[in-house]
Amino acid sequence: QVQLLESGGGLVQAGGSLRLSCAASGRTFNNYPMGWFRQAPGKEREFVAAISRTAITLYYADSVKGRFTISRDNAKNTVVLQMNSVKPEDTAVYYCAADEASARRMSASGAADYWGKGTLVTVSS
Numbered sequence: 500q501v502q503l504l505e506s507g508g509g510l511v512q513a514g515g516s517l518r519l520s521c522a523a524s525g526r527t528f529n530n531y532p533m534g535w536f537r538q539a540p541g542k543e544r545e546f547v548a549a550i551s552r553t554a555i556t557l558y559y560a561d562s563v564k565g566r567f568t569i570s571r572d573n574a575k576n577t578v579v580l581q582m583n584s585v586k587p588e589d590t591a592v593y594y595c596a597a598d599e600a601s602a603r604r605m606s607a608s609g610a611a612d613y614w615g616k617g618t619l620v621t622v623s624s
Contacts, residue, residue, distance in 0.1 A: 501525040501613050503595045508618030511585055515622075519580040521595030521615060528576040529553075532602035534611060535569060535580045537591035537620075544594070546609045548580060549602035558606035563589075587624045592617040 507519040519535070534549035548569040549558040557569060568581040578595060596611035598604060605611050 501528070501531060501597050503597060503613060503615035505593065505595045505615045505618040508593060508620045510621045510623060513585060513587055513622055513624050515585055517582045517585060517620060519582065519593055519595075519618060519620070521578045521580075523576045523578070523597065529573040531597040531599070531613075532605065533569075533571055533578040534558075534596045534598065534602065534605040535578075536594045536596055536609070536611070537589075538594070538617075539588075539591040542591075544609065546606055547593070549605040550578065551602045556602055558602055560606075582620070585620075585622045587622045590620060590622045592619050 502524045504522045511517045532551050535547040536544050537547050538544040550569045550571050554571050566584045571578040594617045595615040597613040598611045
Protein backbone atom coordinates (compact mmCIF):
# COMPACT_ATOMS: atom_id res chain seq x y z
CA GLN A 500 0.00 0.00 0.00
CA VAL A 501 1.10 3.58 -0.62
CA GLN A 502 0.33 6.68 1.45
CA LEU A 503 -0.18 10.01 -0.28
CA LEU A 504 0.05 13.54 1.09
CA GLU A 505 -0.85 16.60 -0.97
CA SER A 506 0.42 20.13 -0.44
CA GLY A 507 0.44 23.47 -2.22
CA GLY A 508 -3.23 24.37 -2.26
CA GLY A 509 -4.46 27.85 -1.47
CA LEU A 510 -6.04 30.98 -2.84
CA VAL A 511 -5.00 32.28 -6.26
CA GLN A 512 -6.39 34.90 -8.60
CA ALA A 513 -7.79 33.96 -11.96
CA GLY A 514 -5.04 33.85 -14.54
CA GLY A 515 -2.43 33.00 -11.96
CA SER A 516 -0.49 29.83 -11.23
CA LEU A 517 -0.31 27.26 -8.47
CA ARG A 518 1.84 24.19 -7.96
CA LEU A 519 0.47 21.15 -6.16
CA SER A 520 2.78 18.46 -4.84
CA CYS A 521 2.10 14.94 -3.65
CA ALA A 522 4.56 13.03 -1.52
CA ALA A 523 4.28 9.24 -1.53
CA SER A 524 5.48 6.80 1.08
CA GLY A 525 5.16 3.09 1.62
CA ARG A 526 5.69 0.78 -1.30
CA THR A 527 7.96 1.54 -4.24
CA PHE A 528 6.72 4.76 -5.82
CA ASN A 529 7.73 3.97 -9.37
CA ASN A 530 5.48 0.90 -9.34
CA TYR A 531 2.45 3.14 -9.51
CA PRO A 532 0.85 5.24 -12.20
CA MET A 533 -0.14 8.50 -10.52
CA GLY A 534 -2.94 10.95 -11.02
CA TRP A 535 -4.77 14.05 -9.87
CA PHE A 536 -8.50 14.35 -9.42
CA ARG A 537 -10.68 17.17 -8.14
CA GLN A 538 -14.06 17.67 -6.56
CA ALA A 539 -15.81 21.02 -6.74
CA PRO A 540 -18.52 21.99 -4.26
CA GLY A 541 -21.75 20.16 -5.06
CA LYS A 542 -20.17 18.14 -7.85
CA GLU A 543 -18.80 14.67 -8.29
CA ARG A 544 -15.11 13.98 -8.25
CA GLU A 545 -13.53 14.18 -11.70
CA PHE A 546 -10.30 13.18 -13.36
CA VAL A 547 -7.73 15.92 -13.98
CA ALA A 548 -4.45 14.33 -15.08
CA ALA A 549 -2.49 11.09 -14.92
CA ILE A 550 1.07 9.98 -15.59
CA SER A 551 2.47 6.54 -16.28
CA ARG A 552 5.12 4.82 -14.15
CA THR A 553 7.97 6.06 -16.35
CA ALA A 554 6.35 9.42 -17.18
CA ILE A 555 6.27 8.54 -20.86
CA THR A 556 2.48 8.68 -21.14
CA LEU A 557 0.36 11.57 -19.90
CA TYR A 558 -3.40 12.04 -19.82
CA TYR A 559 -5.37 15.24 -19.25
CA ALA A 560 -9.00 16.19 -18.93
CA ASP A 561 -10.09 18.42 -21.79
CA SER A 562 -10.91 21.17 -19.32
CA VAL A 563 -7.28 21.52 -18.21
CA LYS A 564 -5.38 20.56 -21.35
CA GLY A 565 -2.85 23.23 -22.27
CA ARG A 566 -3.03 24.84 -18.82
CA PHE A 567 -2.04 22.10 -16.36
CA THR A 568 1.05 19.89 -16.44
CA ILE A 569 1.60 16.70 -14.49
CA SER A 570 5.10 15.43 -13.75
CA ARG A 571 6.81 13.02 -11.41
CA ASP A 572 10.19 12.52 -9.81
CA ASN A 573 10.67 8.84 -8.99
CA ALA A 574 13.88 9.57 -7.08
CA LYS A 575 12.00 11.91 -4.73
CA ASN A 576 8.72 9.95 -4.64
CA THR A 577 6.74 12.99 -5.70
CA VAL A 578 4.20 13.92 -8.32
CA VAL A 579 3.45 17.53 -9.21
CA LEU A 580 0.53 19.29 -10.83
CA GLN A 581 1.54 22.67 -12.26
CA MET A 582 -1.57 24.78 -12.74
CA ASN A 583 -1.30 27.81 -15.02
CA SER A 584 -3.91 30.26 -16.28
CA VAL A 585 -6.29 29.11 -13.60
CA LYS A 586 -9.98 29.88 -13.80
CA PRO A 587 -12.67 30.21 -11.11
CA GLU A 588 -14.09 26.89 -12.32
CA ASP A 589 -10.84 25.22 -11.25
CA THR A 590 -11.88 25.80 -7.64
CA ALA A 591 -12.03 22.40 -5.96
CA VAL A 592 -10.41 20.02 -3.54
CA TYR A 593 -7.59 18.35 -5.43
CA TYR A 594 -6.70 14.74 -4.68
CA CYS A 595 -3.55 12.85 -5.47
CA ALA A 596 -4.09 9.21 -6.43
CA ALA A 597 -2.12 6.08 -7.21
CA ASP A 598 -3.26 3.04 -9.09
CA GLU A 599 -2.22 -0.59 -9.27
CA ALA A 600 -3.19 -0.80 -12.95
CA SER A 601 -2.51 2.10 -15.29
CA ALA A 602 -2.74 5.83 -15.92
CA ARG A 603 -5.11 5.02 -18.76
CA ARG A 604 -7.49 3.31 -16.34
CA MET A 605 -7.53 6.36 -14.10
CA SER A 606 -8.26 8.66 -17.02
CA ALA A 607 -10.97 6.42 -18.47
CA SER A 608 -12.72 5.30 -15.30
CA GLY A 609 -12.11 8.10 -12.85
CA ALA A 610 -11.06 5.43 -10.37
CA ALA A 611 -7.87 4.77 -8.47
CA ASP A 612 -6.72 2.42 -5.75
CA TYR A 613 -5.14 4.86 -3.30
CA TRP A 614 -6.04 8.42 -2.39
CA GLY A 615 -4.63 11.34 -0.49
CA LYS A 616 -6.80 13.49 1.78
CA GLY A 617 -6.90 16.40 -0.63
CA THR A 618 -5.83 20.03 -0.75
CA LEU A 619 -8.16 22.94 -1.40
CA VAL A 620 -7.61 25.26 -4.35
CA THR A 621 -9.68 28.42 -4.53
CA VAL A 622 -9.52 30.64 -7.61
CA SER A 623 -10.89 34.14 -7.20
CA SER A 624 -12.28 36.11 -10.12
